[in-house]
Amino acid sequence: MAASYDAVLVVSFGGPEGPDDVMPFLENVLRGRPVPRERMLEVAEHYQHFGGISPINVQNRALIAALEQELAAHGPHLPIYFGNRNWHPLLPDTLRKMRDDGVRRAIAFFTSAFSSYSGCRQYRENIAAAREQVGPDAPEVDKLRVFFNHPGYVEPMAGLLGGCLARIPEERRAAAEVLFTAHSIPMAMAANCRYELQLRESCRLVAAGAGAGSWKLVFQSRSGPPQQPWLEPDVGDAIREARGRGVSDVVVAPIGFISDHMEVMFDLDVEAHDISHELGMNMIRCPTVGTHPRFVQMIRELIVERMSDEPVRLCLGELGPSHDVCPIDCCKYEPQRPPMRPAAS
Numbered sequence: 001m002a003a004s005y006d007a008v009l010v011v012s013f014g015g016p017e018g019p020d021d022v023m024p025f026l027e028n029v030l031r032g033r034p035v036p037r038e039r040m041l042e043v044a045e046h047y048q049h050f051g052g053i054s055p056i057n058v059q060n061r062a063l064i065a066a067l068e069q070e071l072a073a074h075g076p077h078l079p080i081y082f083g084n085r086n087w088h089p090l091l092p093d094t095l096r097k098m099r100d101d102g103v104r105r106a107i108a109f110f111t112s113a114f115s116s117y118s119g120c121r122q123y124r125e126n127i128a129a130a131r132e133q134v135g136p137d138a139p140e141v142d143k144l145r146v147f148f149n150h151p152g153y154v155e156p157m158a159g160l161l162g163g164c165l166a167r168i169p170e171e172r173r174a175a176a177e178v179l180f181t182a183h184s185i186p187m188a189m190a191a192n193c194r195y196e197l198q199l200r201e202s203c204r205l206v207a208a209g210a211g212a213g214s215w216k217l218v219f220q221s222r223s224g225p226p227q228q229p230w231l232e233p234d235v236g237d238a239i240r241e242a243r244g245r246g247v248s249d250v251v252v253a254p255i256g257f258i259s260d261h262m263e264v265m266f267d268l269d270v271e272a273h274d275i276s277h278e279l280g281m282n283m284i285r286c287p288t289v290g291t292h293p294r295f296v297q298m299i300r301e302l303i304v305e306r307m308s309d310e311p312v313r314l315c316l317g318e319l320g321p322s323h324d325v326c327p328i329d330c331c332k333y334e335p336q337r338p339p340m341r342p343a344a345s
Helices: 019-029 037-048 056-074 091-100 117-134 151-165 195-210 235-244 262-279 293-306
Strands: 007-012 080-084 105-110 140-143 177-183 214-220 249-253 282-285
Touching: 007 056, 007 091, 007 117, 019 037, 037 262, 056 080, 056 293, 080 091, 091 117, 105 117, 105 293, 117 140, 151 195, 151 249, 151 293, 177 195, 177 235, 195 214, 214 235, 214 262, 235 249, 235 262, 249 262, 262 282
Parallel strands: 007 080, 007 105, 105 140, 177 214, 177 249, 249 282
Antiparallel strands: none
């Protein structure tokens, strides 16, 4: 049903913006979890490779600036606010400011293209908790549907992948392998969501659009203990396996991420690159969509769709557009709290 909104809320994970932020940020991410300090220090070291700064906030602000221009040029003319789960600007502070600015109902864009507990339901829980902190006059917040098969996501990703494949010498291009990567999640979480199904469909659509031959969905950034099963194979293992089959060129495409934040930069640009180099393989890392104009246009189209009496629900493939309002048990998951390495951002 069509709805009226007076603001847009961009919701993301958050990340440290200086060396002094790293440990407080990780403590915030891990609050309530019995994680040994040495584990936290191990992850903190990842940030030190990049000056103690996660690029995620900078990239989200760039996306917001691009979306502001898109809305100013084409409408709807709505202010945009920014709130994070784990670091400033935190969601309670953002909702408080929205309330003070007179916002009564906002539509939220989550920086995740796929359905899962951590990529969707948990953000909805975060918003609910933030609204409770702000009080009864906190703005209502609805969310936009996930966009894994929206042409505004698939088409720019296909263009970026095609550009990477074109960098491989023509005589070797047909034998190159594309490894689509996404954040691994616990198998127990994956069992009650459409994360894998949506990822495979997105990979298929992007590969077809780019004219890719051989491709595979792999995972990265596992953070659980060894005894807890998570989605596999790991990207590093997939690179080694490809080399064992004689593959000399691999394109790693982080389809599960919309921006080049810390997990992309460290797990792919450092660790996966080092593995490829040691094996004598040519690895090309595909960019994420970032602020690609078609992607920014897609966000506006999703907003317009929710505000329309007769919405045009764009999608590609056979799965159809995702739901606007999540069912009560959608992506339900009771997180286990064993010692684990936190996800970087």
